[in-house]
Amino acid sequence: MSEADRTVLSMRDVKKNFGPVAALKNMRLEVRPGRVHTILGENGAGKSTLMKILVGVHPPTEGRMELDGQPYLPQNPTEASQRGLAIVFQELSLCNNLSVAENIMATHEPARYGFINDRKLRQQAAELVANLGLPVNVDAKVGQLSIAQRQLVEIAKGLSHPAKVLILDEPTSSLSDSEAEILFGIIARLKARGTAIIYISHRMEEIMRLSDDITVIRDGEYVTTRAREDTTIEELIALMVGRRMDEIYPPALEPLPGLSTAPVLQVSGLTRAGEFDDVTFDLCPGEIHGFFGLVGSGRSEVMSALFGMREAQGEIRVDGRAVRFRNAADAIKAGIGFVTENRKEEGLVLGAALRTNISAAAIPAFTGRAGFMNFGAERRAALAEVQRLAIRTNSLDTLAGTLSGGNQQKVVLAKWLLTRPRVLILDEPTRGVDVGAKFEIYRIIRQLASEGTAILMVSSELPEVLGLADRVSIMAGGRITATVAGTDLTPERVMAYATGTLK
Amino acid sequence: MTQTPDPITASQGHRLRALMLQYGGILLALVLLCVIFTALNGRFMTVANLTNILQQVAVVAIAAFGMTWVILLGEIDLSIGSIIAVAGMVGALALGFGFVPALLLTLAAGALMGAINGVLTAKLMLPSFIVTVATMGIYRGLVSLPTNGAPAMIADPAWLAIGAGTFLGLPIIIWIVLVLFVFNHILLSRTTFGRRTYLTGGNREAALYSGIKVDRLKIAIFTLSGVMAAVAGILLSSRLYSAQTNAGMSYELDAIAAAVLGGTSLAGGVGTMVGTLIGALIIGVMNNGMNMLSVPYFYQLIVKGLVILIAVWLDVRAKQRRA
Numbered sequence: 117m118s119e120a121d122r123t124v125l126s127m128r129d130v131k132k133n134f135g136p137v138a139a140l141k142n143m144r145l146e147v148r149p150g151r152v153h154t155i156l157g158e159n160g161a162g163k164s165t166l167m168k169i170l171v172g173v174h175p176p177t178e179g180r181m182e183l184d185g186q187p188y189l190p191q192n193p194t195e196a197s198q199r200g201l202a203i204v205f206q207e208l209s210l211c212n213n214l215s216v217a218e219n220i221m222a223t224h225e226p227a228r229y230g231f232i233n234d235r236k237l238r239q240q241a242a243e244l245v246a247n248l249g250l251p252v253n254v255d256a257k258v259g260q261l262s263i264a265q266r267q268l269v270e271i272a273k274g275l276s277h278p279a280k281v282l283i284l285d286e287p288t289s290s291l292s293d294s295e296a297e298i299l300f301g302i303i304a305r306l307k308a309r310g311t312a313i314i315y316i317s318h319r320m321e322e323i324m325r326l327s328d329d330i331t332v333i334r335d336g337e338y339v340t341t342r343a344r345e346d347t348t349i350e351e352l353i354a355l356m357v358g359r360r361m362d363e364i365y366p367p368a369l370e371p372l373p374g375l376s377t378a379p380v381l382q383v384s385g386l387t388r389a390g391e392f393d394d395v396t397f398d399l400c401p402g403e404i405h406g407f408f409g410l411v412g413s414g415r416s417e418v419m420s421a422l423f424g425m426r427e428a429q430g431e432i433r434v435d436g437r438a439v440r441f442r443n444a445a446d447a448i449k450a451g452i453g454f455v456t457e458n459r460k461e462e463g464l465v466l467g468a469a470l471r472t473n474i475s476a477a478a479i480p481a482f483t484g485r486a487g488f489m490n491f492g493a494e495r496r497a498a499l500a501e502v503q504r505l506a507i508r509t510n511s512l513d514t515l516a517g518t519l520s521g522g523n524q525q526k527v528v529l530a531k532w533l534l535t536r537p538r539v540l541i542l543d544e545p546t547r548g549v550d551v552g553a554k555f556e557i558y559r560i561i562r563q564l565a566s567e568g569t570a571i572l573m574v575s576s577e578l579p580e581v582l583g584l585a586d587r588v589s590i591m592a593g594g595r596i597t598a599t600v601a602g603t604d605l606t607p608e609r610v611m612a613y614a615t616g617t618l619k
Numbered sequence: 620m621t622q623t624p625d626p627i628t629a630s631q632g633h634r635l636r637a638l639m640l641q642y643g644g645i646l647l648a649l650v651l652l653c654v655i656f657t658a659l660n661g662r663f664m665t666v667a668n669l670t671n672i673l674q675q676v677a678v679v680a681i682a683a684f685g686m687t688w689v690i691l692l693g694e695i696d697l698s699i700g701s702i703i704a705v706a707g708m709v710g711a712l713a714l715g716f717g718f719v720p721a722l723l724l725t726l727a728a729g730a731l732m733g734a735i736n737g738v739l740t741a742k743l744m745l746p747s748f749i750v751t752v753a754t755m756g757i758y759r760g761l762v763s764l765p766t767n768g769a770p771a772m773i774a775d776p777a778w779l780a781i782g783a784g785t786f787l788g789l790p791i792i793i794w795i796v797l798v799l800f801v802f803n804h805i806l807l808s809r810t811t812f813g814r815r816t817y818l819t820g821g822n823r824e825a826a827l828y829s830g831i832k833v834d835r836l837k838i839a840i841f842t843l844s845g846v847m848a849a850v851a852g853i854l855l856s857s858r859l860y861s862a863q864t865n866a867g868m869s870y871e872l873d874a875i876a877a878a879v880l881g882g883t884s885l886a887g888g889v890g891t892m893v894g895t896l897i898g899a900l901i902i903g904v905m906n907n908g909m910n911m912l913s914v915p916y917f918y919q920l921i922v923k924g925l926v927i928l929i930a931v932w933l934d935v936r937a938k939q940r941r942a
Binding site: 423425443444445447448449454456461462463464465466467468472476477479480482483486487488489531 | 809810811812813814815817818821822824825826827828829830831832888889
């Protein structure tokens with residue numbers, strides 16, 4: 117048998133129940149050395165359960181696993197790592213108060229009688245970092261590193277044990293393109309050494325580039341395994357969501373609505389030192405106006421200034437009247453809604469009920485006599501939004517934190533729709549949302565625009581901007597470098613403006 | 620498939636179950652304590668003694684109502700005990716102007732001291748823990764200024780009636796607790812002010828983006844806490860017939876204990892006035908029961924500490940299991 121046909125890790129008919137809930141039903145997996153095996157599935161399909169079984173966090177309810185031909189049933193993560201499984205988690209598990217070296221060598225510091233040999237520790241960590249080609253100083257405190265650097269440290273930590281199988285859980289989610297390249301380089305080197313890699317990601321282009329094998333799972337069930345050469349992005353998405361998606365982006369209504377009517381929002385010369393400069397654009401009812409730019413181009417800062425959360429020079433007009441927002445309440449009163457970028461940080465109160473979250477920005481609308489809440493009206497309104505956006509829940513009293521990412525994002529949308537905004541700002545509206553929910557959110561955005569809501573959509577996903585926006589303003593270095601529409605809306609042109617090669 | 624949420628019955632059908640889940644544990648603890656003390660001392664379960672417990676617990680309960688607001692916001696107010704003492708002193712001295720002016724001046728002093736806590740916390744962005752540790756000392760020092768540390772005696776019959784009088788067969792002090800409980804409970808659970816408090820305590824950033832004026836809310840709540848402490852100070856001075864410079868010492872800890880026993884989360888966003896009232900009653904029953912059994916004071920401290928630890932641990936465990 118040749119090396120490439122050998123299986124290093126296999127799972128057969130693995131089941132996992134949590135009480136009455138079946139998280140995994142019939143999982144199958146064959147991982148071969150020196151190959152990247154991607155696991156593809158929507159949020160909630162069972163990927164994390166699968167990982168946790170592999171690294172010994174949860175035992176499987178049923179089924180067999182083998183590692184190097186030996187039965188494999190790790191009782192805890194320590195045993196898994198001793199058998200040669202390493203994992204790099206998506207959530208950062210580093211200690212910010214310790215140095216890079218201390219983090220990398222955590223739990224297996226070179227020590228005698230409990231005293232750590234600092235010199236050896238630094239040396240081993242430095243070797244590992246150099247070996248992986250990471251641009252990180254091992255003496256730096258992790259707290260001082262950027263999120264991307266921390267992700268790289270996390271990977272080094274995962275590899276500080278010799279590993280036969282390395283699991284990477286969405287390793288590029290916080291990396292820039294150049295940092296992702298470093299990671300891809302590491303993966304290539306590990307492959308050459310014969311390490312098997314289990315790779316989890318939502319980014320289809322990346323998956324097609326890196327993977328050798330791709331296993332699709334859906335609703336806890338094994339769907340299929342394909343070799344990369346034998347499949348396409350479209351086929352994988354269809355397999356993953358279980359239905360054909362001829363139309364990821366719902367078509368725009370013909371003719372383009374709005375652009376001829378009077379603008380609802382006019383911004384001119386909006387400036388805030390060090391963040392953005394002379395931002396000028398207008399927005400018409402029914403228009404979807406995309407804001408595209410690389411991270412750090414100032415898009416999110418402009419949006420928060422438009423919402424009264426940041427002071428800025430310049431002029432903002434709503435319906436032709438000059439306005440000045442001192443806080444979010446002023447902006448909301450003027451008819452502006454803001455679906456913020458991080459739903460867990462600025463969007464939701466995770467420990468509060470769905471109904472409370474949905475009404476949070478519209479409290480004045482539910483204020484009865486003497487400041488009493490009008491609970492009946494609140495419930496009816498929240499229920500209407502839950503039904504309109506098809507939020508999957510069985511009660512309005514469900515805590516927001518218990519919903520899936522896609523549903524949480526819909527709750528944030530519902531909260532802003534309840535304020536009946538005339539201008540809705542969407543900052544990365546589909547971040548961290550699976551493909552199915554993305555589609556629904558696109559449909560909602562289209563629907564809102566067709567009803568006359570003016571939409572400002574910030575996104576760093578180019579296909580999303582191109583697929584939805586009527587016009588796109590491109591930001592680079594705090595300025596709008598171009599506003600393009602119609603046939604000029606091509607990926608090449610937009611990227612060229614965003615990176616500053618076109619001016 | 621999407622299950623249609625039922626708008627009204629979804630809440631009411633599960634109401635009793637939800638109430639039992641929320642308060643079952645501490646109610647059980649309260650009942651258990653009463654059973655134990657009744658078994659050990661026949662005089663515990665008498666109308667006279669129960670009334671006595673309510674009177675003793677009044678000062679802490681009222682301070683705890685204010686503390687609950689502050690903790691709900693994710694903040695803390697350690698100056699409550701000192702405000703209680705200042706309020707008593709202001710009242711005792713202002714009684715020269717008559718009963719009603721003294722009452723108003725005392726409440727105003729409480730509001731001012733609370734507002735100072737709030738402004739320092741909200742506008743200077745200082746942690747409330749530090750702000751109120753500082754004002755705890757400052758307010759405590761201020762108490763002694765007018766009398767050079769001596770107590771101020773109170774002779775005003777109306778003022779003394781607050782602590783000693785009865786109305787419709789019930790001590791006035793209990794009426795005050797009940798009225799303030801209902802007031803705070805309704806304000807918290809039925810009004811937009813209460814809703815904004817829960818939202819801000821649950822996630823300050825999200826509240827800001829939802830158009831809630833968080834700074835203003837914070838100042839209002841610290842002011843409310845100051846007023847509640849002032850009321851507690853009035854009751855205490857009335858029961859002591861005097862304003863003492865060390866009155867209300869460490870009452871903030873009892874108030875925090877009552878709120879936390881009642882299920883208020885120190886992280887903010889979770890808690891109710893009903894819970895706090897039950898928490899205060901548990902503390903009152905323990906104090907009273909152990910006094911009746913002549914348990915030495917130092918043992919009482921140990922027992923109280925252990926009961927708080929166990930109660931909070933049981934509560935945390937129950938909530939984890941639910942999640």
